[in-house]
Amino acid sequence: MAKERVTVIDIARAAGVSKSTVSLVLQGSSLVNEATRAKVNAVIRDLGYVYNRSAANLRQAKSKIIGIVVNDLTNSFFAELAVGVDAVVQSAGFVQFLANTGEKRERQREVIASMREHGVSGLIISPARGTDAADLAPLVESGIPVVLVVRDIAGAGVSSLISDNRAGALAAVRHLVARGHRRIAFLGGFADTAVFEARMRGYRDALREAGLHAEDKLVIGSAPSRAGGVTAIEQAMMLEDRPTAALCFNDAVAFGVCDGLRARRLEPGADFAVIGFDDVIEAKTAVPALTTVSVDPQGMGERAAELLLKQIKAGRAEPEAIVSPVRLVIRQSCGAAVERKVKEVSS
Amino acid sequence: MAKERVTVIDIARAAGVSKSTVSLVLQGSSLVNEATRAKVNAVIRDLGYVYNRSAANLRQAKSKIIGIVVNDLTNSFFAELAVGVDAVVQSAGFVQFLANTGEKRERQREVIASMREHGVSGLIISPARGTDAADLAPLVESGIPVVLVVRDIAGAGVSSLISDNRAGALAAVRHLVARGHRRIAFLGGFADTAVFEARMRGYRDALREAGLHAEDKLVIGSAPSRAGGVTAIEQAMMLEDRPTAALCFNDAVAFGVCDGLRARRLEPGADFAVIGFDDVIEAKTAVPALTTVSVDPQGMGERAAELLLKQIKAGRAEPEAIVSPVRLVIRQSCGAAVERKVKEVSS
DNA sequence: CTGTTAGCGCTTTCAA
DNA sequence: TTGAAAGCGCTAACAG
Numbered sequence: 252m253a254k255e256r257v258t259v260i261d262i263a264r265a266a267g268v269s270k271s272t273v274s275l276v277l278q279g280s281s282l283v284n285e286a287t288r289a290k291v292n293a294v295i296r297d298l299g300y301v302y303n304r305s306a307a308n309l310r311q312a313k314s315k316i317i318g319i320v321v322n323d324l325t326n327s328f329f330a331e332l333a334v335g336v337d338a339v340v341q342s343a344g345f346v347q348f349l350a351n352t353g354e355k356r357e358r359q360r361e362v363i364a365s366m367r368e369h370g371v372s373g374l375i376i377s378p379a380r381g382t383d384a385a386d387l388a389p390l391v392e393s394g395i396p397v398v399l400v401v402r403d404i405a406g407a408g409v410s411s412l413i414s415d416n417r418a419g420a421l422a423a424v425r426h427l428v429a430r431g432h433r434r435i436a437f438l439g440g441f442a443d444t445a446v447f448e449a450r451m452r453g454y455r456d457a458l459r460e461a462g463l464h465a466e467d468k469l470v471i472g473s474a475p476s477r478a479g480g481v482t483a484i485e486q487a488m489m490l491e492d493r494p495t496a497a498l499c500f501n502d503a504v505a506f507g508v509c510d511g512l513r514a515r516r517l518e519p520g521a522d523f524a525v526i527g528f529d530d531v532i533e534a535k536t537a538v539p540a541l542t543t544v545s546v547d548p549q550g551m552g553e554r555a556a557e558l559l560l561k562q563i564k565a566g567r568a569e570p571e572a573i574v575s576p577v578r579l580v581i582r583q584s585c586g587a588a589v590e591r592k593v594k595e596v597s598s
Numbered sequence: 599m600a601k602e603r604v605t606v607i608d609i610a611r612a613a614g615v616s617k618s619t620v621s622l623v624l625q626g627s628s629l630v631n632e633a634t635r636a637k638v639n640a641v642i643r644d645l646g647y648v649y650n651r652s653a654a655n656l657r658q659a660k661s662k663i664i665g666i667v668v669n670d671l672t673n674s675f676f677a678e679l680a681v682g683v684d685a686v687v688q689s690a691g692f693v694q695f696l697a698n699t700g701e702k703r704e705r706q707r708e709v710i711a712s713m714r715e716h717g718v719s720g721l722i723i724s725p726a727r728g729t730d731a732a733d734l735a736p737l738v739e740s741g742i743p744v745v746l747v748v749r750d751i752a753g754a755g756v757s758s759l760i761s762d763n764r765a766g767a768l769a770a771v772r773h774l775v776a777r778g779h780r781r782i783a784f785l786g787g788f789a790d791t792a793v794f795e796a797r798m799r800g801y802r803d804a805l806r807e808a809g810l811h812a813e814d815k816l817v818i819g820s821a822p823s824r825a826g827g828v829t830a831i832e833q834a835m836m837l838e839d840r841p842t843a844a845l846c847f848n849d850a851v852a853f854g855v856c857d858g859l860r861a862r863r864l865e866p867g868a869d870f871a872v873i874g875f876d877d878v879i880e881a882k883t884a885v886p887a888l889t890t891v892s893v894d895p896q897g898m899g900e901r902a903a904e905l906l907l908k909q910i911k912a913g914r915a916e917p918e919a920i921v922s923p924v925r926l927v928i929r930q931s932c933g934a935a936v937e938r939k940v941k942e943v944s945s
Numbered sequence: 946c947t948g949t950t951a952g953c954g955c956t957t958t959c960a961a
Numbered sequence: 962t963t964g965a966a967a968g969c970g971c972t973a974a975c976a977g
Contacts, residue, residue: 256659258954269964274956284962299736302715305655306954309969312603314652324684330677337671337698346712349696351684365693368649389646605970616948621972631946653970656953948977953970961964 257298266294277302308370317345317559318366319375320359322402324351328530328548329377332400335552336375343560345372352379356386363390373559375552377401380444384408396562400555402445403572410562410570412555416446416528419544419577420453423498423526426542426579428461432496432524436469438483438508440500447500450528454498475500475530480507481514488515496524502543503530529580546577604645613641624649655717664692664906665713666722667706669749671698675877675895676724679747682899683722690907692719699726703733710737720906722899724748727791731755743909747902749792750919757909757917759902763793763875766891766924767800770845770873773889773926775808779843779871783816785830785855787847794847797875801845822847822877827854828861835862843871849890850877876927893924 259273266273268287275283276291283291294300308314319336321329337347348371350362359379366374373396376387384406390397391408399411427435437454440447451470458465471486473479480499484507487494499505505527509519519525529545554575562568606620613620615634622630623638630638641647655661666683668676684694695718697709706726713721720743723734731753737744738755746758774782784801787794798817805812818833820826827846831854834841846852852874856866866872867889876892901922909915 256954259956260954270954271956271965272963275963278956282962287962299740301711301740303656303717303954304715305652305661305717306969307956308652309650309656309971310954310956312969324677324681325674327672327674327677330671330674334671334698334700346709346716347697350694351681353681362693364648368651369693370650370652393646393648603970606972607970617970618949618972619947622947625972629946634946650970653953654972656955657970657972659953946977949975951972951974953972955969957967959965961962 257300258303259300262291262294262298262300265298266291312370314370314372315345316348316369316371317373317375317556317563318348318350318363318369318371320350320352320362320366321377322352322354322359322379324349325353326530329401331548332377332552332555335549335554336556337552338549339553339556339560343556345560354379356381360386367393367395371395373397373563375400375555375559378404394567396559396568398555398559398562400551408570410558410572412551412558412573412575414546414551414577415574416449416577417453417456419528419546419579420450420498421457422453422577422579423542423544424454424457425460427496427498427524427526428457428463430496430524433463434469434492434494434496435463436471436487436494436497438471438487438497438499439473439479439504440475441472450498450500469494473504475504477503477507477510480504480509481511482507484508484511497526499525499527501530502527505543526579543580544577545580546575551575604647605650606647609638609641609645609647612645613638659717661717661719662692663695663716663718664720664722664903664910665695665697665710665716665718667697667699667709667713668724669699669701669706669726671696672700673877676748678895679724679899679902682896682901683903684899685896686900686903686907690903692907701726703728707733714740714742718742720744720910722747722902722906725751741914743906743915745902745906745909747898755917757905757919759898759905759920759922761893761898761922761924763796763924764800764803766875766893766926767797767845768804769800769924769926770889770891771801771804772807774843774845774871774873775804775810777843777871780810781816781839781841781843782810783818783834783841783844785818785834785844785846786820786826786851787822788819797845797847816841820851822851824850824854824857827851827856828858829854831855831858841870844873846872846874848877849874852890873926890927891924892927893922898922 259270263270263273268291272283272287273291276288317340319333321333323329333349340347348366348369352359352362356379359382367390375398377400382404384404387404387407397409399407399409401413403411403413424435437451455465468490471483473483480503483504497508499508505525508525512519512523517523526542526544529543558571606617610617610620615638619630619634620638623635664687666680668680670676680696687694695713695716699706699709703726706729714737722745724747729751731751734751734754744756746754746756748760750758750760771782784798802812815837818830820830827850830851844855846855852872855872859866859870864870873889873891876890
């Protein structure tokens, strides 16, 4: 070990060919004689050669790496998203450079800069809260393909892939209405995101459509977490005119709502209907008792990666805005986890 | 956009200095006059210069990037681990290259190779199931610092950081015994991992210590998932002599066990005691009603990164094996989520 | 404190 | 099909 670094030139010498022949072999070129190739490969193995991508990237001025930056890797939605991206990126012969911003714009700036320095050929970004078009401007101007996921940014001028939050909320509330609920709460989340806004819009539209009045009291914001859900449902239960059902901002909130209901000896699903957007916890660990509005994060990641690769291949393409359909998943009893996909909805 | 790439030479020209002065400025060297530095920096900004790390890495034969490879990013335990690593790696001025193997050894080989090609200065690996010392041999021989986390590999000859699974199981079972339980099941997990083995050892040791017989029937393996937990508890409840408590292989299993109990109208915690290792779902979304054996994945990631950085700095250090303590967390009632840390345990 | 010079390891014309 | 030579953008001596 700690032997001198072996380079193409060493392996060329050992194989009795020239540098460039070795290079061709490395690239899997068909311009090289089968026997030569075999010999070169043998020597490569024997000498324990490791390819130096820095050199190759420098020379070629490109990198075969694509970056993905997520706002919260701790949230399994985004971890799944990254896994989805990785799957397609990898099979296209790229490697993935993943960074987590933890919702911090400053950190986001840094990681994007770092990725540019590393010469990524494209970037998938799930932006930190509060990111605006100006944050992305230098990146976008540099001409490197970018696709935004989950959260769109007005005026950024890049492709985006977001789930159809309005349609999901609409379908959820319609479902509740069809089951006879008249007092339906919207619990959890903060009003300053586009996602919240879209879900709220679907909620209100469905109520209006059913001829129900959307009461402000029934909209209770909270942290989009389990603890937030507990708080929100407690507040809801203090109302004179209690709701009988709730659409929750996400599944973490929905879990908290269930906790809060159980604390009051109410069985979620039976005594009080709960629907949550399936953002945080993927289907396989979700609470079976709940009905959820689901988006498949891996699938979303795959689609985002495909879109990005397309743009990389195309050189410079028109930005596209894609809404990814969501589905309402009705889960029956606890434990049995019988599911029925009711429908795919898309506005 | 699509302007010619601007290089140090351009900025040198524009600033009226030489290449090397620019280079020094880029590296924050103190050898350069304040006025010159300011001017150079201004030009850098004006021209929209982006540093080319491929070139720098090539020249310096090193990279300021550290790799982390995890076996299952979909599992939030590992996502958290990665976040912990990132935090320290970042503040040390490195960037993180994260790859997911999805428990596939072949994929693991590829990503490790890829990272080597990119010239990472160190690697943190949570190995895919079934990884052996031979898989890691080429990497280890190359002399680049490696630290293994979560799963150790016998004979690999590198540092490792694993949590004290035996001590955790021991503490959990002691707790149950102290509360009067005599028939304690071990539910979930597959017997082919070192982690399973260690937890099982702690379980058996605690039973022996309490003078209880470890019945084979009370050990019920299953997939380490929510669904697996449902299956396992159902099987347990079919026994003639039912258990009154269970130690679950991980928290996903514990959730499933709770589902299964509720399906039988038993309240977890009240009618049947459930303890799970807190592997999958981090504390903030964990079921408050459960008592858990917790390892803090972020903390573990941080420690692993610190260890790695130490080794990188030291050049070549002795491998160290560290066991990370776990703690038994007693959670009280549902919703209120009152917790009390009973103690840190370490064998 | 700043400029000159010589490569890092690879790819890529262009000839042979 | 293979070889020779040039150079990607940067840094590291070494002079000045």
